[in-house]
Amino acid sequence: MQKAPHVTDYLTRHCADDEYGCLRGFEAQGGYRAAHTALREMTPQKILDEVRQAGLQGRGGAGFCAGLKWSFMPAPEQQPSYLVCNADESEPGSFKDRLLLERAPHQLLEGILLAARAIGAQKSFIYIRGEYAEAARVMQRAVDEAHAKGYLGDDVMGSGFSHDVVVVRGAGSYICGEETALLESLEGKRGHPRVKPPFPAQRGAFDRPSTVNNVETLCHVPHIIGRGAAWFRSTGTEKSPGTTLFGVSGHVVRPGLFELPLGTPLDEIIFEHAGGVADGRKVKGVIPGGLSMPILPAGELDVAMANEFLQEKGSALGTGGIIVMDDRTCMVRTACVISEFYRAESCGQCGPCREGTAWINDIVTRVERGTGTAEDLELLVDICDGMEGQTICAFADAAAWPVRALLKHFYADFERHVREGVCSFSGSFQL
Amino acid sequence: MVISKAIRDQIEAENANYPRARGGLLAALHRVQREYGAITPEHATALAPIFDMTAVEVLAVVSFYDMLSSQPAGRHQVRVCTNLSCSLAGAREFLREIENHLGITRGETSADGRITLGHEACLGACANAPMMRVDDRYYEDLDTESARQVLDALD
Numbered sequence: 001m002q003k004a005p006h007v008t009d010y011l012t013r014h015c016a017d018d019e020y021g022c023l024r025g026f027e028a029q030g031g032y033r034a035a036h037t038a039l040r041e042m043t044p045q046k047i048l049d050e051v052r053q054a055g056l057q058g059r060g061g062a063g064f065c066a067g068l069k070w071s072f073m074p075a076p077e078q079q080p081s082y083l084v085c086n087a088d089e090s091e092p093g094s095f096k097d098r099l100l101l102e103r104a105p106h107q108l109l110e111g112i113l114l115a116a117r118a119i120g121a122q123k124s125f126i127y128i129r130g131e132y133a134e135a136a137r138v139m140q141r142a143v144d145e146a147h148a149k150g151y152l153g154d155d156v157m158g159s160g161f162s163h164d165v166v167v168v169r170g171a172g173s174y175i176c177g178e179e180t181a182l183l184e185s186l187e188g189k190r191g192h193p194r195v196k197p198p199f200p201a202q203r204g205a206f207d208r209p210s211t212v213n214n215v216e217t218l219c220h221v222p223h224i225i226g227r228g229a230a231w232f233r234s235t236g237t238e239k240s241p242g243t244t245l246f247g248v249s250g251h252v253v254r255p256g257l258f259e260l261p262l263g264t265p266l267d268e269i270i271f272e273h274a275g276g277v278a279d280g281r282k283v284k285g286v287i288p289g290g291l292s293m294p295i296l297p298a299g300e301l302d303v304a305m306a307n308e309f310l311q312e313k314g315s316a317l318g319t320g321g322i323i324v325m326d327d328r329t330c331m332v333r334t335a336c337v338i339s340e341f342y343r344a345e346s347c348g349q350c351g352p353c354r355e356g357t358a359w360i361n362d363i364v365t366r367v368e369r370g371t372g373t374a375e376d377l378e379l380l381v382d383i384c385d386g387m388e389g390q391t392i393c394a395f396a397d398a399a400a401w402p403v404r405a406l407l408k409h410f411y412a413d414f415e416r417h418v419r420e421g422v423c424s425f426s427g428s429f430q431l
Numbered sequence: 432m433v434i435s436k437a438i439r440d441q442i443e444a445e446n447a448n449y450p451r452a453r454g455g456l457l458a459a460l461h462r463v464q465r466e467y468g469a470i471t472p473e474h475a476t477a478l479a480p481i482f483d484m485t486a487v488e489v490l491a492v493v494s495f496y497d498m499l500s501s502q503p504a505g506r507h508q509v510r511v512c513t514n515l516s517c518s519l520a521g522a523r524e525f526l527r528e529i530e531n532h533l534g535i536t537r538g539e540t541s542a543d544g545r546i547t548l549g550h551e552a553c554l555g556a557c558a559n560a561p562m563m564r565v566d567d568r569y570y571e572d573l574d575t576e577s578a579r580q581v582l583d584a585l586d
Contacts, residue, residue: 003559080450092514092553130461130498131554133567166448171457172497174552188456188482190495206450249516249557256558291515291553321557323516337515341552347495430523 001134002099005257007273009235009243010223011216012259015103021138023145026106032151034226035110039117039159042225044076047118051221053229055241057262059096060086060177060214061290061319063240063307066221072201074209076120081209083121084186084200085112085218087128087135088170088177091290092341093321096245096257097215101128101135104219105142109165111218113156114225116163119211123164127182130171140167174345178393179212181347192349193393216245237263240306244320248274251281251326262317263309267301270324281326285409289318291338292398294405298327314405330425331410332417335364335403337431342399353396356387360403367414368431370421377414380407433477438466442481453482456492460499469503497552505540505547507585510564514553520560526550528575529563533582545585 004016019025026032038047052067073081085108089097100108112124128136143165146152154162168186170176176185180194183205204210220242224232233241240262246269249255253275260269266288270276277283283298288305294315296303303309307317325334339361348354360383366372384400391397407414417423434442442462446455459481463474470478475489482489493499511517511526530536533546540547556562559571563578570581 002556089555090553093516093557095555095557098555129555130457130496131551131564134569168454169457169461170496171461171499173495185457186454187451188453188492190492206454208450247557249560250519287515323519323557325519329519334515337513337518341514344552429519429521431518 002095002102003256004103005099005245005259006254007258007260009259009261011107011219011243011245012099012104012257015099021103021105021142023106023142023149023151026104030226031106031222032110034222035113035151036157038114038225039157039161044118044120047114047225050229051118051224054224054232055229055239056217056220056224056232057240057307058214059216059220059244059319061091061292063317066213066217069201069213070115070119070211072199073119073211074201078209079120079122081119081121082205082211083112083116083119083124084179084182084205084210084212085124085126085215086177086179086182086212087126087132087139087215088182089132089215089319090129090174090177091292091319091321093247093249093287093290093323094319095247095249096320098132098135099245099257100215100219101132102138105139106146107219107222108139108215109142109146109151111221112165113151113163114221115211115213115218117161121211122162123166125166125168125186125205127168127170127176127186129176130169133169136167136169143167173347174341175347175393175395178395181393182212183210190347192347193395195392235261237304237306237308239308240317246305247319247321248324249321250324251278251329252276252324253278263304263306265301266296266303266305266322269305269322270301274324277324277326279326281328283324284327284329285325285331285334287321287323287402288315290321291323291341292401293318294401295334295409297409314408328425328427330368330423330428331406331413332364332368332423333425333428333431335406336361336368338402338406339364339399342395346395346399350391350396352387352390353399356383356396357399359383360399364403367417368423370417370423372414372418374415374418377407377411377418433473434463435466438462439481442478446481453484456482456489457496460493464499469500471501471503475501505544507546508549508564508566509546509582510549510551510554512552512554512556512560512562512564513550514557516553516557517560517562522561525561525573525575525578529578529582532575532579546582
């Protein structure tokens with residue numbers, strides 16, 4: 001089971017307590033109170049308006065306003081429609097949803113009930129990546145408990161609202177975290193992203209109107225409904241309210257999860273909360289939001305961790321997975337690891353992505369081995385140009401951005417390999 | 432029968448959770464693989480009519496997903512995460528040491544049929560590297576010695 005966070009706030013305060021994982025323990029901490037009140041006393045529109053006013057941004061990577069996404073759903077009379085919880089957490093550097101699934105399953109179910117009520121869905125699917133077997137077991141047990149207590153099924157909590165939740169296991173595929181690939185997978189198909197439009201709210205799971213929300217996004221909802229939009233807006237930044245679960249990994253003294261307000265400075269997270277760089281080394285670069293997000297060099301860590309500020313630096317919050325690399329790190333090796341991943345995970349549907357990810361990986365591999373040329377480095381930029389915006393989904397962009405950013409900030413590392421014909425970063429991690 | 436009646440009944444019960452039976456396909460494939468060790472063409476042929484698919488369509492789904500296999504493998508699936516966070520923590524040297532210990536390289540199965548070794552594309556345990564997945568279980572904060580103990584204890 002995932003270790004509890006080093007720093008907690010409202011989302012994770014009770015995550016260290018094993019009892020919190022069962023219904024009784026969750027209710028002892030005030031769980032399901034928001035649902036009890038809202039399902040009986042608030043109209044669906046009122047729930048939606050509250051979440052929209054709270055300005056809750058999706059926590060799965062894209063940061064889209066959750067309430068706005070919900071508002072795209074057709075009138076509730078159009079049944080059936082579905083809520084799909086994206087628990088396919090696969091972005092390298094991200095491990096927050098695993099905690100929320102394994103240690104607070106009822107918090108997620110309460111969020112699902114409220115979201116489903118707001119959009120008028122009678123059924124939800126929680127699509128959990130296949131490797132998260134423990135999370136799937138915990139969630140299924142929580143669903144069974146909630147059913148037995150009358151919190152799922154017909155006439156939930158005596159409100160007249162009926163809702164069922166199905167726990168679905170994926171089978172090992174990064175792209176299934178992309179929402180339309182997830183829908184294909186949920187339908188028992190290969191996980192190939194769909195052309196949009198139609199958007200999921202028009203035609204989603206099983207050709208019906210659907211909303212796809214990330215695990216953490218839904219976990220914020222009971223707190224917003226319980227304490228109100230104004231309370232939620234009292235933490236975080238004006239544009240990015242609330243807390244989020246930052247995951248810190250790599251060369252830090254205290255890797256792990258930290259629930260902190262959006263807008264917390266990146267250097268504060270690394271040096272104060274995560275204890276700074278291990279072995280008294282210095283930072284060389286930091287990926288601020290999961291593998292797909294462009295790396296920041298050591299001089300740019302004084303940035304508030306919210307999209308409006310990270311975008312000024314040419315990066316983004318992504319999933320909040322912070323990967324810290326110390327000053328021994330060879331950034332060409334970093335490029336090798338990153339490009340190997342995208343090459344393996346491209347679904348192959350679009351030419352520029354299928355060919356581009358493999359080509360990038362071939363080139364950075366030969367540069368790392370010392371047989372690359374100066375022309376190779378120019379070619380990498382050309383390949384990125386040919387991938388970005390040229391494909392059905394954002395995977396090709398996500399594969400190109402990190403390479404482009406590594407070249408931008410650490411061009412000297414690449415040049416040194418070409419010049420010296422060898423990787424001379426002797427203290428770096430091994431391939 | 433290639434797929435027993437009991438397994439078939441479980442598959443059909445699961446399918447009822449979905450608006451279309453095919454929604455239950457991944458669950459069925461997991462189930463068949465757990466029971467029979469792989470989803471062979473014979474299994475695909477037996478599954479196809481339940482999902483209103485052809486056998487080759489079933490195999491096309493199997494081939495897309497890393498956790499599913501049409502080839503029988505070892506009794507235990509061991510996967511070491513080698514993505515960036517884990518690599519920074521020495522996961523690639525760790526994997527080589529495991530390879531030496533087992534006498535096989537990634538992608539191979541030990542001669543006694545006990546273990547199939549592979550590497551993984553991030554398992555969501557980035558703060559607890561090196562780590563490995565053994566079947567449905569995670570082992571985190573490993574070193575070579577603790578990993579050897581886990582592997583040696585597998586039947």
